[in-house]
Amino acid sequence: MGLKSSPFPALNEAFAMTNQREPLTIVTRPSDEIDRILDWIAPDHPLAFVRNGEGIVGVGELLRLEFRGADRFAAAAAAWSELTRTAIVHDSVNRAGTGLIAFGSFAFAGSSSAVSVLIIPRVIVGNREGSHWVTTISAGEANTMPDTTDALATLPRHPHGAAVHVSFAPGDMSTTAFTTAVTAALQEIALSRAEKLVIARDQVAQLPAGADLRVPIAALATRYPDTFTFAVDGLIGSSPETLVNVHNGTVSARVLAGSAARGDNHSSDEQAAATLTGSLKDQQEHALALASVMDALRPLSRELHAASSPFALQLPNLWHLATDIEGQLAERSSALDLIGILHPTAAVAGTPTPAALQIIDLLEGFDRGRYAGPVGWVDADGNGEWAVALRCAQVDGTRITAYAGAGIVTGSDAERELAETELKFRPIIEAFA
Numbered sequence: 001m002g003l004k005s006s007p008f009p010a011l012n013e014a015f016a017m018t019n020q021r022e023p024l025t026i027v028t029r030p031s032d033e034i035d036r037i038l039d040w041i042a043p044d045h046p047l048a049f050v051r052n053g054e055g056i057v058g059v060g061e062l063l064r065l066e067f068r069g070a071d072r073f074a075a076a077a078a079a080w081s082e083l084t085r086t087a088i089v090h091d092s093v094n095r096a097g098t099g100l101i102a103f104g105s106f107a108f109a110g111s112s113s114a115v116s117v118l119i120i121p122r123v124i125v126g127n128r129e130g131s132h133w134v135t136t137i138s139a140g141e142a143n144t145m146p147d148t149t150d151a152l153a154t155l156p157r158h159p160h161g162a163a164v165h166v167s168f169a170p171g172d173m174s175t176t177a178f179t180t181a182v183t184a185a186l187q188e189i190a191l192s193r194a195e196k197l198v199i200a201r202d203q204v205a206q207l208p209a210g211a212d213l214r215v216p217i218a219a220l221a222t223r224y225p226d227t228f229t230f231a232v233d234g235l236i237g238s239s240p241e242t243l244v245n246v247h248n249g250t251v252s253a254r255v256l257a258g259s260a261a262r263g264d265n266h267s268s269d270e271q272a273a274a275t276l277t278g279s280l281k282d283q284q285e286h287a288l289a290l291a292s293v294m295d296a297l298r299p300l301s302r303e304l305h306a307a308s309s310p311f312a313l314q315l316p317n318l319w320h321l322a323t324d325i326e327g328q329l330a331e332r333s334s335a336l337d338l339i340g341i342l343h344p345t346a347a348v349a350g351t352p353t354p355a356a357l358q359i360i361d362l363l364e365g366f367d368r369g370r371y372a373g374p375v376g377w378v379d380a381d382g383n384g385e386w387a388v389a390l391r392c393a394q395v396d397g398t399r400i401t402a403y404a405g406a407g408i409v410t411g412s413d414a415e416r417e418l419a420e421t422e423l424k425f426r427p428i429i430e431a432f433a
């Protein structure tokens with residue numbers, strides 16, 4: 001059956017835009033022609049979700065579904081389940097990231113002017129646990145098995161362009177406005193209107209015409225290999241935080257909150273990590289973020305486990321307090337259902353969530369766009385890998401906006417939080433330096 005009369009507005013719009021109403025046919029086959037998947041990123045509209053060289057890179061855009069407003073997650077989950085219902089998948093590799101995939105990026109707030117997207121590429125190049133594969137996605141070939149043996153040969157491969165140099169300047173929120181907002185957040189906390197508030201700021205830059213975004217993306221992936229380097233619809237970054245990973249009934253997440261600068265030699269670095277793990281203020285900040293994720297996952301999972309105290313996660317620019325969570329999904333929830341339930345965690349909003357969102361809106365006074373929203377991918381079975389979009393920038397034409405924030409609890413200090421945001425901007429600023 002075709003998809004001619006979809007009750008889902010996002011699907012109808014996508015069909016109208018692409019003139020595509022036929023069921024999708026997907027072929028995934030192993031490939032020994034792929035070495036580094038990052039080499040396959042397209043220069044225009046890069047699509048990627050990669051960690052430690054493993055993950056997926058999408059080329060071309062077959063379908064683009066757009067969502068706005070408070071019900072953007074529910075609308076995306078419904079449209080995706082409708083679209084995948086009729087898809088015909090031939091997958092001889094069967095790994096996380098094979099078969100029909102949509103890359104996605106969602107706005108932080110329902111009121112954001114930024115559109116949330118699911119993008120279905122024409123070709124996906126992937127790598128996981130030593131297996132490399134190519135997936136092709138096409139429409140209107142339901143009765144035949146498309147011959148995709150030459151799929152890679154048809155992809156254009158251009159050498160990377162020159163390094164992209166830009167200078168960032170304060171955006172809607174200056175550094176003074178940030179410290180003022182942090183002081184105001186501390187007052188709100190002292191008045192018990194919230195227990196934790198995450199305050200962010202932005203920096204902007206102009207991108208030179210013809211800049212090759214593959215260069216900063218490759219720099220991020222090389223310098224921050226243990227994080228998720230992503231590129232979806234102009235949102236690029238390297239996030240250390242896993243919002244949720246769904247794989248055949250297993251759910252996992254990595255919660256981060258609480259940060260410290262790296263030391264400049266071995267002993268000061270060890271001392272920095274020890275001070276962070278011993279800091280009551282950071283432990284409280286972390287515990288609230290962890291509780292928000294556990295509380296959201298508990299009703300949906302069995303055997304949900306998290307360590308009783310966080311570990312110090314080392315990144316090139318920072319130490320973070322981190323807790324890994326794993327459980328079994330009690331019911332069939334897709335990754336899209338779960339990001340809708342989990343977002344926004346207290347690592348990016350605060351506690352309690354509704355009050356935190358209201359106060360952030362007042363104190364920040366700017367649109368976070370897709371910063372701190374979910375970014376990742378989902379497959380036809382609802383499996384997927386989603387990061388919290390941190391350490392990132394949105395590229396819109398020639399304008400780049402980078403974002404960073406910090407969790408504020410009793411005991412936070414405005415100048416120290418400002419310094420922490422400087423460290424969190426480093427991945428993006430250095431990728432464009």
Ligand SMILES: C=C(O[C@H]1C=CC=C(C(=O)O)[C@@H]1O)C(=O)O
Binds near residue numbers: 241259390407408
């Ligand atoms: C809000 C950000 O980081 C969050 C994740 C890890 C540590 C955080 C912190 O220590 O404040 C934040 O909660 C950001 O990078 O913009």
